[in-house]
Amino acid sequence: MRPTGKLHLGNYVGALQNWVKLQNTHECYFFVADWHALTTDYDDTARLGENTLEVVVDFLAAGLDPEKCIIFVQSHVLQHAELHVLFSMITPLGWLERVPSYKEQQQQMPNKDLHMYGFLGYPLLQSADILIYRPAFVPVGEDQASHVELTREVARRFNNFYSYQGKPVFPEPQVLLTRSPKLLGTDKRKMSKSYGNTILLSDEAAVVEEKIKNSVTDRPALTDIGSPDRCPVGNLHQIFSDRERLEYITRGCTTAGITCVECKSLAIQSVNAHLDPIRKRRQQLAQNPERLREIIEHGAQKAAKAAEQTMTVAREAVGLLALKSVAGLVPKDVSTAPLRAPESIASAKNDDERWELQSAGWLERVSKTHPLTKDRPRTFISRRKRKVGVHTATEANGTWIFHLADRPVNVLVLITQDKDRFLHDYVLPPKVVQDHWKQFARSGNGVSITVKRGAAGAALVLNGNEVPIQQYEGNYAALE
Numbered sequence: 001m002r003p004t005g006k007l008h009l010g011n012y013v014g015a016l017q018n019w020v021k022l023q024n025t026h027e028c029y030f031f032v033a034d035w036h037a038l039t040t041d042y043d044d045t046a047r048l049g050e051n052t053l054e055v056v057v058d059f060l061a062a063g064l065d066p067e068k069c070i071i072f073v074q075s076h077v078l079q080h081a082e083l084h085v086l087f088s089m090i091t092p093l094g095w096l097e098r099v100p101s102y103k104e105q106q107q108q109m110p111n112k113d114l115h116m117y118g119f120l121g122y123p124l125l126q127s128a129d130i131l132i133y134r135p136a137f138v139p140v141g142e143d144q145a146s147h148v149e150l151t152r153e154v155a156r157r158f159n160n161f162y163s164y165q166g167k168p169v170f171p172e173p174q175v176l177l178t179r180s181p182k183l184l185g186t187d188k189r190k191m192s193k194s195y196g197n198t199i200l201l202s203d204e205a206a207v208v209e210e211k212i213k214n215s216v217t218d219r220p221a222l223t224d225i226g227s228p229d230r231c232p233v234g235n236l237h238q239i240f241s242d243r244e245r246l247e248y249i250t251r252g253c254t255t256a257g258i259t260c261v262e263c264k265s266l267a268i269q270s271v272n273a274h275l276d277p278i279r280k281r282r283q284q285l286a287q288n289p290e291r292l293r294e295i296i297e298h299g300a301q302k303a304a305k306a307a308e309q310t311m312t313v314a315r316e317a318v319g320l321l322a323l324k325s326v327a328g329l330v331p332k333d334v335s336t337a338p339l340r341a342p343e344s345i346a347s348a349k350n351d352d353e354r355w356e357l358q359s360a361g362w363l364e365r366v367s368k369t370h371p372l373t374k375d376r377p378r379t380f381i382s383r384r385k386r387k388v389g390v391h392t393a394t395e396a397n398g399t400w401i402f403h404l405a406d407r408p409v410n411v412l413v414l415i416t417q418d419k420d421r422f423l424h425d426y427v428l429p430p431k432v433v434q435d436h437w438k439q440f441a442r443s444g445n446g447v448s449i450t451v452k453r454g455a456a457g458a459a460l461v462l463n464g465n466e467v468p469i470q471q472y473e474g475n476y477a478a479l480e
């Protein structure tokens with residue numbers, strides 16, 4: 001239901017009254033379509049929030065029970081918008097341009113610029129509103145049946161493009177037609193807020209009385225005969241009076257046997273008797289605004305839970321990257337991106353501190369996937385008890401020189417910091433370390449290893465030869 005203001009008896013008998021029955025037989029989702037209100041009233045939103053609340057109150061007053069059904073506000077469940085985006089990617093423009101109400105409403109509102117993307121797309125938003133709950137049925141009046149047909153086509157199209165574990169994501173919901181009794185407005189035109197001829201669900205008894213008393217009838221003169229079918233007051237009897245009273249006024253009207261004054265006073269009794277419990281519930285709600293807030297919040301939570309379940313499936317079906325699968329999708333043996341060394345390296349007081357700072361980023365990145373324990377300075381033990389030497393050097397003319405103790409390790413990690421302060425981590429596996437250990441330059445108790453940047457990437461410089469190590473960058477698998 002769009003929040004265009006307080007609901008009137010036309011809205012009530014056209015939909016709401018039926019929903020109150022459906023909540024006892026079906027699992028139902030009812031919402032106030034505040035985004036839909038924006039598709040036509042985008043330029044006047046001053047009362048949007050207030051109107052939204054009014055409709056929720058009308059829902060509850062009319063007898064929708066938050067214990068039996070889910071009541072919420074559309075814009076509180078963001079998944080509706082997300083699914084709308086996905087649908088908008090696969091829906092041909094022609095489908096939307098052909099929806100009858102697209103042209104009709106433009107003609108009905110000549111003073112309104114409705115050449116808006118949101119207005120064209122509103123039946124698709126409606127499809128998302130429906131399909132996000134993967135329902136079996138949509139309770140609508142006949143005038144809305146074409147929208148449900150569009151929804152079925154969208155579901156079919158989505159299922160043709162994407163599937164979840166080989167199964168379709170969306171059902172093609174059926175229309176659950178609501179027979180809506182005819183109810184003329186007090187001026188004999190269709191009951192509509194824009195005609196100012198409504199009786200509101202929230203009208204006080206005296207206001208209802210006044211409106212019915214002033215209602216146009218089907219009998220201009222006392223001696224004329226009339227028809228309750230063509231009379232707003234007669235329509236009210238048809239909906240709200242018991243059989244006996246309806247038979248009485250029908251006979252009286254069609255034979256000029258009663259006056260319209262009497263007929264109206266009976267209609268006032270029937271309507272007010274029906275609206276009394278609704279007014280009572282409204283009063284109770286007004287006395288407990290906290291309860292109202294709670295109902296709206298809980299409704300949003302429950303709806304969002306169901307909507308999120310659908311979106312989890314829909315996102316995966318479309319192939320979007322799920323956050324939880326990021327770790328699983330990152331190739332294990334390729335580093336994600338060069339790490340930027342902390343700016344504070346320059347301020348390090350000594351070599352050890354500089355080393356800690358330079359290697360901190362690398363250790364943090366690696367320790368998440370390959371836990372390492374400290375053995376001695378710059379030497380770590382992997383999960384499988386391999387010795388891992390970690391060493392850092394900063395760039396000098398495209399060359400890095402690492403100084404380390406002449407103490408063999410299984411895996412050698414050489415972290416180069418380039419002149420832009422990016423760190424690159426080359427993880428030399430046991431075979432490479434073993435093959436080249438003896439060729440590293442020696443001085444005293446130490447070993448120095450030179451890495452050079454060449455055309456093909458980083459390379460070890462060994463006795464004038466270059467051994468490429470580019471392929472080991474981020475090769476964390478060697479730590480296992």
Ligand code: SF4
Binds near residue numbers: 219228231258260263
């Ligand atoms: S008698 Fe009743 S139903 Fe007939 S025209 Fe008068 S008000 Fe309408």
